[in-house]
Amino acid sequence: MLRGDVVADPPSRGSGIRRTVGRLWLGATLAFAGTSHLTVAREEFQAQVPTWFPADPDAVVLASGVVEIALGVALLAAPGRRRAAVGWIAAGFFVAIFPGNISQLVTRTDAFGLESDTARAVRLLGQPVLVLWALWSTGAWRSLRAALAAQPAEVLPR
Structure with a gap:
């Protein structure tokens, strides 16, 4: 095998278990956090809504709580063929709420x-x-x- 050849290693059994536990833990954590958005930590979460954001902080907290619950449930229950998509959506959500964390620091x-x-x-x-x-x-x-490995190599012009 040449150095640089791409080989897809099948995940070991231990690796699959760790991923599953990690996914379930993240799903449960998101569902819990989302529930707390709607209940006991509502005011705490409002502190993270940037003052420049053009929406009512309480509405933002409620909406983000619902999204977190939905993502949590999706992480817990999504069938294997859908998990990667749920992962990308969850990652996008974490990126989208990052300005709130920055705002909390700046303010x-x-x-x-x-x-x-x-x-x-x-x-x-x-x-x-x-x-x-x-x-x-x-x-x-x-x-x-x-998916990238399955793409045909591009032919370079001579």
């Missing part, structure tokens, strides 16, 4: 026990982890790599 808004700039800045590092977690645990990265 120095205390919420969720984040009462210092350092704590709010460290929290920003968690968002890329969530994006990667969604893509890894659903097999979205693996699915993309497989």
Whole structure:
């Protein structure tokens, strides 16, 4: 085999179990967070809605809570052939809400026990982890790599 050859390694049994546990944990976490958007942490979540965002903060929190519950349920229940798509949607959601986390840092808004700039800045590092977690645990990265590997090589002009 030449260096640079692309070989799709079948996932080991342990790898599949870790992905499944990761996906289920992320789904349960999102469903719980979404439920708390609608109930006990509603005001805390409003602190993350940027002041420049042209919508009522409570409406944003309610809508994002419903989306989080739906994503959580989808991560928990999506059949194998749909999991990669759910992973990309969840990753997109995490990217879409990132400005709220940045706003909380910039405006120095205390919420969720984040009462210092350092704590709010460290929290920003968690968002890329969530994006990667969604893509890894659903097999979205693996699915993309497989699709790209299946593409015919482009012929370069001479």
